[in-house]
Amino acid sequence: MSEPWLxxxxxATHLGVTKDTVYAWxxxxxxxxxxxxxxxxxxxxxVDSWVRSGGTGGK
Structure with missing residues (x-):
């Protein structure tokens, strides 16, 4: 079965950030x-793969 679109x-809830942060990213x-x-x-x-690869620029 295919993954649902969020x-x-x-x-934002999944990542624990605001919608504004999502749009900025x-x-x-x-x-x-x-x-x-x-x-x-x-x-x-x-999105999870992007975060793991350092896409957010975070530490």
Whole structure:
């Protein structure tokens, strides 16, 4: 079965950050996101891999 698409609010909750942080990461840090119409959608596995590879620029 395929992985569900998550909203910006859901991925923010998943990562423990705000929606504003998610949008900033999309714009500034190439966070993996897919724009569907006016909405951003995310796959948790893609985002988790991005975080693990240092995509947030955090420590």
């Amino acid at each position: 909203s910006a609010e859901e991925i 999309i714009a500034d840090k190439a966070m993996p996101a897919h724009k569907i119409g006016r909405l951003w959608k995310f796959q948790a596995s893609e």
